[in-house]
Amino acid sequence: MAQTKPRPPLPYNMRDIVLPGDAACPGCPIPMAWKVLAAVFREKMILVIPACCSSVVVGAYPGNSIKASVVHVAFASAAAVASGIAEALKRRGINDVQVIAWAGDGGTADIGMASLSGAAERNHDIIYIMYDNEAYMNTGIQRSSSTPYGAWTTTTPIIGKTEHKKDVARIMIAHGVPYVATASVAYPHDFYAKLQRARRIKGFKFIHLHAPCPTGWRFDPKYTVHIAKLAVETGLWILYEYYDGKIHLSGPSRPYMDPAKRKPVEEYLKLQGRFKKITPEKIEEIKKYAEEYWDWIKRHM
Amino acid sequence: MVGQDLIIEPIKYRVPLSKPKKGVAGKTGFWRTERPVVDKEKCVKCWLCEIYCPVDVIRVEPETGPTIDYDYCKGCGVCSNVCPSGAITMVPEE
Ligand code: SF4
């Protein structure tokens, strides 16, 4: 029978790169996001992975759960190593392989900040993806500077974190790099479009990917996508791209510019065990912070 | 000169490099406590379950509908949660 409808890139292009049987927890967002990377780059990518859950997920010698080159590096050096590989490829005249630094929030917002800032300043031709599960999950759910206000971790007070999340995307915009975006595992088509745009831009590209972790956030693994969606629908996580000196709000976040269209924040918080001890005053504070974030977006559109 | 020898000598020893392999953590199907079962009558072939499955074990084809590789499915339930037509139900493993 002849093919009548054209085959969409998702899922057909994402098949058979991320191999089944990896060491990720059930419902883990990391391989979900890798499948989108696979749809864009297929085998033609070099992932530079510092110490994080992902280095466990790909597995130990002699196996590797992703059909691409993986370089495991020390915690602080993902951006530095990726810069070096990108330069080496340039010298050799190889230009069909994408170098991707793939680091968690700890390896980006805390430990890797210095090398990240350096690579951005030198404007190396790499894509840096920070998959943000909002704590050090691999080592036992310790707080990172990317953990949101009010969330419990094993190293916060029992009432939850008392500081707000560090906004790495805004720090990267301040570096003046050509492309910065936020994405979410719940919107693979949006993430796919952003990667397609990023691969066509020369220079340093930064993508901040929101990735709910069932183990660390204390929710049922089947809700990974549901919770990532709720973060966008409640207006707490805003999807946008920054290029040509302006913020471009992405499709999935556009309706939520209007606060009346947003779902109540409580709906997002009540599904997660890490917000069990949250008080109404703290919820107000979270809402206020989100509103300020939206104001900043609106000012720069 | 030892240093120079080291530089010009090509690598002829086997370097321990990891190779892509299915099942680096073994047959992850053993982790499952609930099994996703597809009702092909209800399925509208939207591909969402395949796009979101973190283990990449679902294949949706327009002709045959979704098939799941139970050797590796971890039973997380994401597929049943994203399915818009309620075609996937999680049944407890015995
Ligand atoms: S239960 Fe999870 S691992 Fe199994 S097929 Fe569904 S999404 Fe994939």
Ligand code: SF4
């Ligand atoms: S998500 Fe549901 S309706 Fe869509 S292809 Fe999968 S089983 Fe079919």
